[in-house]
Amino acid sequence: MNASGHRYSFSVTSPLDQKLSAVLGGRTATSMQRGLGLLTVGDLMTHFPRRYARRGELTALAQLPLDEAVTIVAEVREVRNRPMRNKRGSILEVSISDGTGILTLTFFNQAWRANELSPGVRGIFAGKVGQYRGTRQLAHPDYELFDRDALELKKPEQAKAWAEQPIPIYPATSTVASWQIQKAVEVVLDTLGPLDDPVPDAVRRERELLPFAKALESVHRPKVDSDWRTARDALRFQEAFVLQSALLQQRQKQRESEAIARTAGSLLEAFDAALPFVLTGDQQTVGEQIFRDMAEPVPMNRLVQGEVGSGKTLVALRAMLAVAQSGGQSALLAPTEVLAHQHFRSIVRTLGPDLSAQLRPTIITGQLPTAERKKALLASVSGASRLVIGTHALLGDAVSFVDLGLVVVDEQHRFGVDQREALRLKGSKPPHVLVLTATPIPRTVAMTVFGDLDISSIAELPAGRQPISSHVVPLAEKPGWVSRVWERLAEELAVGRQGFVVCPAIDAKTEEPGTEPVPSSADDPDAGPPRPIANVTEVLASLRSNSVLAGKRIEALHGKLSSDEKDELMRAFAAGDIDVLVATTVIEVGVDVPNASVMVVLDADRFGVSQLHQLRGRVGRGGVPGLCLFVTAAEVESLARERVEAVASTLDGFELANKDLELRREGDVLGGVQSGGRSSLKLLRVANDGQLITEAREAAQAVLADDPTLAEHPALAAALKRRLDESSEAFLGKN
Numbered sequence: 014m015n016a017s018g019h020r021y022s023f024s025v026t027s028p029l030d031q032k033l034s035a036v037l038g039g040r041t042a043t044s045m046q047r048g049l050g051l052l053t054v055g056d057l058m059t060h061f062p063r064r065y066a067r068r069g070e071l072t073a074l075a076q077l078p079l080d081e082a083v084t085i086v087a088e089v090r091e092v093r094n095r096p097m098r099n100k101r102g103s104i105l106e107v108s109i110s111d112g113t114g115i116l117t118l119t120f121f122n123q124a125w126r127a128n129e130l131s132p133g134v135r136g137i138f139a140g141k142v143g144q145y146r147g148t149r150q151l152a153h154p155d156y157e158l159f160d161r162d163a164l165e166l167k168k169p170e171q172a173k174a175w176a177e178q179p180i181p182i183y184p185a186t187s188t189v190a191s192w193q194i195q196k197a198v199e200v201v202l203d204t205l206g207p208l209d210d211p212v213p214d215a216v217r218r219e220r221e222l223l224p225f226a227k228a229l230e231s232v233h234r235p236k237v238d239s240d241w242r243t244a245r246d247a248l249r250f251q252e253a254f255v256l257q258s259a260l261l262q263q264r265q266k267q268r269e270s271e272a273i274a275r276t277a278g279s280l281l282e283a284f285d286a287a288l289p290f291v292l293t294g295d296q297q298t299v300g301e302q303i304f305r306d307m308a309e310p311v312p313m314n315r316l317v318q319g320e321v322g323s324g325k326t327l328v329a330l331r332a333m334l335a336v337a338q339s340g341g342q343s344a345l346l347a348p349t350e351v352l353a354h355q356h357f358r359s360i361v362r363t364l365g366p367d368l369s370a371q372l373r374p375t376i377i378t379g380q381l382p383t384a385e386r387k388k389a390l391l392a393s394v395s396g397a398s399r400l401v402i403g404t405h406a407l408l409g410d411a412v413s414f415v416d417l418g419l420v421v422v423d424e425q426h427r428f429g430v431d432q433r434e435a436l437r438l439k440g441s442k443p444p445h446v447l448v449l450t451a452t453p454i455p456r457t458v459a460m461t462v463f464g465d466l467d468i469s470s471i472a473e474l475p476a477g478r479q480p481i482s483s484h485v486v487p488l489a490e491k492p493g494w495v496s497r498v499w500e501r502l503a504e505e506l507a508v509g510r511q512g513f514v515v516c517p518a519i520d521a522k523t524e525e526p527g528t529e530p531v532p533s534s535a536d537d538p539d540a541g542p543p544r545p546i547a548n549v550t551e552v553l554a555s556l557r558s559n560s561v562l563a564g565k566r567i568e569a570l571h572g573k574l575s576s577d578e579k580d581e582l583m584r585a586f587a588a589g590d591i592d593v594l595v596a597t598t599v600i601e602v603g604v605d606v607p608n609a610s611v612m613v614v615l616d617a618d619r620f621g622v623s624q625l626h627q628l629r630g631r632v633g634r635g636g637v638p639g640l641c642l643f644v645t646a647a648e649v650e651s652l653a654r655e656r657v658e659a660v661a662s663t664l665d666g667f668e669l670a671n672k673d674l675e676l677r678r679e680g681d682v683l684g685g686v687q688s689g690g691r692s693s694l695k696l697l698r699v700a701n702d703g704q705l706i707t708e709a710r711e712a713a714q715a716v717l718a719d720d721p722t723l724a725e726h727p728a729l730a731a732a733l734k735r736r737l738d739e740s741s742e743a744f745l746g747k748n
């Protein structure tokens with residue numbers, strides 16, 4: 014073969030990129046893929062154990078959560094086989110114990126298992142905890158018995174080592190048990206050749222980290238606890254290092270590309286002169302930072318974070334005017350239809366008739382009627398519209414621009430790096446990018462998720478804002494208070510104000526898709542049994558028939574309505590024609606109705622901390638004080654309750670962001686922000702690993718400064734490429 018390029022690419026292929034089907038049996042590979050989404054050797058090798066058990070370990074059987082997949086180390090106590098009561102066949106009942114409690118395993122028509130499951134035998138048992146006549150049981154569990162004979166034959170010190178050897182417990186599913194993963198991992202480890210380490214030797218030696226291959230061996234096949242601990246240290250650092258290198262390289266690439274410099278002029282002057290208020294100091298400062306960035310022939314990449322209502326949209330609009338000055342176009346990307354329409358209306362209003370006529374703001378969303386959509390697309394592609402506002406639809410192929418100079422992403426929460434990238438590609442030259450977020454971001458998160466952005470903050474609120482008072486309505490202790498909630502709502506309406514009632518679900522069967530995943534109550538042993546959650550349909554009906562609200566106009570707003578319907582409802586609410594909106598999180602971001610003074614959030618524990626904070630920002634926007642009532646049935650001291658209490662206790666978004674980090678134990682802090690899927694964080698925990706992330710960033714900076722193209726660091730270059738491939742795969746997979 015003289016196609017040396019081909020041979021070269023073959024030689025740099027890492028064993029990690031091999032398909033599992035080439036290494037494992039076809040059936041095993043298929044179940045790894047179907048059950049766990051693991052496709053390559055690298056996927057399996059980085060499917061790290063969740064924890065480690067010991068053969069001698071006693072798991073608290075007494076506290077097994079219902080309906081959860083569990084893995085237990087226990088000893089068989091009793092076995093009996095009995096005929097079924099009402100059917101033909103027999104049932105084998107095996108009780109196992111770990112010293113803290115007893116659990117029954119049941120097998121139908123499998124009496125032969127009594128041969129191996131004899132009293133005194135120990136093993137690992139896995140299955141989903143069910144309940145039968147009030148006692149917990151595992152029906153047809155998977156199990157693996159410890160080899161008693163082998164143990165007895167061994168010398169005492171060997172037996173001790175065997176009993177103490179950590180057993181990896183993997184994140185498993187109902188179709189793939191932990192030890193099936195363990196077996197597959199062992200097969201792969203045995204055949205894995207040498208691996209290049211993305212962390213350069215010098216860095217690794219300085220930090221005294223295990224080499225990559227050794228770390229994988231020790232994390233999956235530790236002999237003693239210290240093995241997996243040191244292995245995890247190395248792998249965690251590697252993860253942080255690769256991530257930071259990726260972000261820094263992306264930043265570097267962006268700086269290398271050329272953008273069109275934009276300077277503000279008469280359009281901005283006219284706009285500022287007509288504003289009915291003065292800019293806050295922070296709006297002024299951030300504005301200057303933005304104009305300085307955009308005056309350079311290098312793409313701006315800036316995140317503006319500022320409390321709800323701090324006037325970020327206005328800051329963005331001023332930037333768009335600077336771009337429009339030279340005939341450039343700006344795209345404003347909003348996370349929801351409702352928000353896109355609201356932005357459109359408020360931008361038209363804020364610009365006033367003259368500037369609107371000049372700049373022709375246009376809206377493009379997925380639900381636009383065809384004729385309107387055609388017109389909007391034309392306005393965009395012809396350059397006639399210099400402000401194009403829209404939802405995800407803006408990312409579509411149909412939308413193009415003549416001279417896209419600025420992309421503004423409002424409320425970053427739902428847009429990842431990839432979406433920003435997709436819009437960036439729509440410019441002939443890379444546009445400037447401004448990301449707005451009302452969720453204050455702790456420094457380490459910012460560094461991890463937005464390591465490629467510069468950051469500005471707006472802390473100051475416009476003058477005249479009224480404080481919002483927040484209260485928890487704890488139904489667990491005070492079930493009667495719910496009627497007081499509706500009376501309080503009625504009192505606000507009586508003085509001419511309006512209110513929101515927020516529910517997590519649309520109807521008994523449909524949860525609002527945008528609802529932020531919170532740690533499920535299954536992870537929270539204190540959360541109590543699952544209850545039906547408040548939904549818009551039922552709450553609407555009950556409020557309409559509630560006598561304290563008689564004569565009030567109450568309507569429902571949620572994600573199942575068409576864009577026209579939602580738009581019409583928001584318009585009517587803004588105009589004061591609707592008194593109460595019963596809604597889902599579709600009203601979460603940016604909705605601006607100054608006369609709305611009260612918000613009731615039902616089942617508030619079903620929302621995340623930042624989501625509650627965002628929701629609360631919908632009231633108290635005008636000159637009237639806001640009131641927010643968080644209704645929850647979560648028990649005192651449960652994690653769910655703590656989240657709600659945290660939000661009620663402060664209006665300071667930064668404090669909440671930190672609290673949020675603390676409260677999300679294992680939770681994925683990055684949520685949907687990252688492209689998700691296989692490229693989300695594995696061992697790294699942004700909440701705990703701040704120091705490590707900082708150090709990894711410094712190390713990555715040093716490496717890239719010496720070797721910007723990574724020509725001398727092929728293993729790191731390959732790791733970055735792998736990350737990029739995964740995230741673009743995940744991105745393509747979504748669309």
Ligand code: ADP
Nearest residue numbers: 290291292293320321322323324325326327475
């Ligand atoms: P954010 O997007 O940061 O939540 P908005 O940009 O929607 O906030 O602004 C909220 C409201 O405050 C809008 O009605 C806006 O017109 C108004 N506003 C913005 N800046 C000022 C200011 N400097 N003084 C008074 N009101 C302002």
Ligand code: MG
Nearest residue numbers: 325326423603
């Ligand atoms: Mg906003």
